[in-house]
Amino acid sequence: MSDVTTETVSTDETGEVVVVDEGAVGTDVVESNESTPEANLDDEGDIAADYIEELLDICDLDGDIDIDTRGGRAYISVNASGDSNIRVLSKPDTVNALQELTRLAVQTKTGAFSRLILDVGGSREARQAELGRLVDAAVVRLDAGEESAALPAMSSYERKLVHDIVAERGLVSASEGDGRDRHTVISRG
Numbered sequence: 001m002s003d004v005t006t007e008t009v010s011t012d013e014t015g016e017v018v019v020v021d022e023g024a025v026g027t028d029v030v031e032s033n034e035s036t037p038e039a040n041l042d043d044e045g046d047i048a049a050d051y052i053e054e055l056l057d058i059c060d061l062d063g064d065i066d067i068d069t070r071g072g073r074a075y076i077s078v079n080a081s082g083d084s085n086i087r088v089l090s091k092p093d094t095v096n097a098l099q100e101l102t103r104l105a106v107q108t109k110t111g112a113f114s115r116l117i118l119d120v121g122g123s124r125e126a127r128q129a130e131l132g133r134l135v136d137a138a139v140v141r142l143d144a145g146e147e148s149a150a151l152p153a154m155s156s157y158e159r160k161l162v163h164d165i166v167a168e169r170g171l172v173s174a175s176e177g178d179g180r181d182r183h184t185v186i187s188r189g
Contacts, residue, residue: 042067044106045074048116051105052078055098061086063120074116076102090121096155117157128161135165138186142171148187153177159184 045067056063056078063086066077080086089098099118106114117124131154138149151162159175162184166173172189175182 041069041072041074044110044114044116045069045076047106047109048074048076048102051102052076052118061089072115075119076116077119078121080121086121090123092123092127095120095123127158131158131162132165135162135169135186139169139171142186142188148185151184151186153181153183
């Protein structure tokens with residue numbers, strides 16, 4: 001496990017790496033060559049992939065790991081390879097739990113909050129299709145005369161997917177509630 005320090009790493013005019021303690025008196029701080037957010041996402045993806053690979057080894061499961069960055073997030077996809085029984089990990093609650101554990105592993109290594117998305121065996125695509133069906137059912141309720149239709153509570157990422165689906169269909173949505181009870185309400189606007 002890596003410790004988070006309060007030191008700032010910078011480079012001097014010769015390009016040599018210098019560690020500058022924050023708050024040090026009389027120290028000239030040189031502009032740092034900070035990596036771009038995309039590079040940080042690449043690092044985040046690599047750390048997450050290493051964590052997932054170790055987990056798969058412990059569980060004696062085979063899987064191919066793909067790393068991608070989209071919309072300011074690292075996306076880690078685990079797909080079956082050969083005779084893999086990866087589907088045992090692809091249930092939505094299991095994927096969400098693994099995603100949180102992976103985020104914690106990344107946060108421990110980087111010291112920064114992670115918004116990575118984990119997909120196991122196509123679970124995210126299946127969940128997006130399920131969210132589409134929930135929106136379809138809500139539209140049926142709106143067509144039947146209801147002013148609004150509330151969906152079940154879901155994660156912020158799933159609510160964002162719902163908002164995108166609703167917008168594509170020309171409807172209006174808003175998130176309501178707090179914490180684990182936060183959910184999306186759909187209306188005609």
